[in-house]
Amino acid sequence: MGLGVLAVAVAAALAGNPFSLGVAAGEITTNTAFLWGHATPGPVRLEVARDTRFRRLVLGRNARADAKRDGTIHVRVAALLPGRTYFYRFVRGRTASAIGRFATAPQPARAVTVRFAVSGDADATPAPGTSGPVYNHFEVYSRMAAERNAFNINLGDTIYSDSEVAGTPVALTFAAKWAKYRLNLSLPALQRLRGSTGIYSHWDDHEFVNDFSVPEFGDDLYKAGAEAFLDYAPVTYSSARGLYRTFRWGRNLELFFLDERSFRSAKETAGGTCDNGGAPDLAPTAPAAVRAAFAALVPSLATPPPAACVERIRDPSRTMLGESQFTRFTEAIARSNATFKVIVNEVPIQQFYALPYDRWEGYEAERKKLILFLKSNVSNAIFLTTDTHANFVNDVRLQTLEPGGPMDSGITEVITGPVATKTFADEIDAVTGKPGSGILVSGLFFRPAPPRGVGMRCVAPKVYSYAEVSVTTTTLTVTEKDAAGHVVTDVAGQPCPPVVMQSSAR
Known part of the structure; x- marks a missing residue:
């Protein structure tokens, strides 16, 4: 674990916040989305709303931060309306994750x-x-x-x-x-x-x-x-x-x-087929005139590429x-x-x-x-x-x-x-x-x-x-x-x- 990640994890633990690393909404369609979060392993609840204060709740669902998947949370939601903006968060007790936002695709x-x-x-x-x-x-x-x-x-x-x-x-x-x-x-x-x-x-x-x-x-x-x-x-x-x-x-x-x-x-290049001078040829399909023009910069270009390499490319x-x-x-x-x-x-x-x-x-x-x-x-x-x-x-x-x-x-x-x-x-x-x-x-x-x-x-x-x-x-x-x-x-x-x-x- 990098020191930056460790610092985030320690800070979250000291604050008593089980959530870390933000949230995400993927695979958006006209009426579905795939929502993601991260927390210490255990049960959480997903909330999806039409407002940032979650007063207009449209969906609530129980989920889990899965220890076998490194504490990640995965929830697919459906029955959304096309071309609408939604807000979502995960909740455990009185603690909530960051709030995410997404818009469904238009029809x-x-x-x-x-x-x-x-x-x-x-x-x-x-x-x-x-x-x-x-x-x-x-x-x-x-x-x-x-x-x-x-x-x-x-x-x-x-x-x-x-x-x-x-x-x-x-x-x-x-x-x-x-x-x-x-x-x-x-x-x-x-x-x-x-x-x-x-x-x-x-x-x-x-x-x-x-x-x-x-x-x-x-x-x-x-x-x-x-x-x-x-x-x-x-x-x-x-x-x-x-x-x-x-x-x-x-x-x-x-x-x-x-x-x-x-x-x-x-x-x-598998098996060294394209090696030229101990490494894969820099430009095996480049015309000979182009190779010659850059040979002073890359000396290996002065040698023709292996024929088997060009054949395999084609x-x-x-x-x-x-x-x-x-x-x-x-x-x-x-x-x-x-x-x-x-x-x-x-x-x-x-x-x-x-x-x-x-x-x-x-x-x-x-x-x-x-x-x-x-x-x-x-x-x-x-x-x-x-x-x-x-x-x-x-x-x-x-x-x-x-x-x-x-x-x-x-x-x-x-x-x-x-x-x-x-x-x-x-x-x-x-x-x-x-x-x-x-x-x-x-x-x-x-x-x-x-x-x-x-x-x-x-x-x-x-x-x-x-x-x-x-x-x-x-x-x-x-x-x-x-x-x-x-x-x-x-x-x-x-x-x-x-x-x-x-x-x-x-």
């Missing part, structure tokens, strides 16, 4: 403006021997809460089982992962985010370990990571569907959450989603009559070549299959993504620098974050061993238009950030913002322009 036929924010990648780990977090105090989460949105999304790496903070142990067991969740939730900003409005929570790899897949790391680690996540996040999960689910918000918006960990094939038998999820998702999004379809995506699908192995680029055949399906069958779709620790915006191209030139899909991806961990620029610096190389690569390769680069519309690889989204009847707008709520500035020194998508009928 599918109602055309209302919906606003929400998304970010992810948050690590509150302190340096060994210290008590405060290394990176920051989750100021991004505070700003997201301050937007007063209909809901927010905490997308991936909601803990770091294997923190990038040097000298810290890897959390591999239930107990160790529980401690990571308590550590993050000891920061008031995360409690504020989860309690201020509805929250959709989703995992990525660090809830397990970095670049996780079941074939590479095994069922036991998957079980520990999944169950600890389910204890601390109010989400819906099944072994058949994983975390795949959809949520409708009126006529204008439907959300599609993809599970990109439960069913994926092993990465192509292998059509390898999958990111698994066949069942791919079918379920594509059928659902094709029949959706929502004006805008937001694909909540754990790992990037746009093409930028550098270290592609854990991203959609590392599963190239399925990536192209999905892009072609969406291009042909779905209008007004957009990918919202975290994972990369940067702000990158671009078309989800079928190809960019390959022979024949760029092939746009007309579908945009917005990558945002992180909340609190190493930024993309810092990670590239660590790979190359040369400070400043992350900014240099971003400016020289990610921003210039093809064929000199990949032509991203926003390139901001060194800023803690989130994406603020507004959806109306005719327009979806995404604005990348920093921890102070200001528009993110890219490597060229200019504000990243908002992504504005006008509705169109197919």
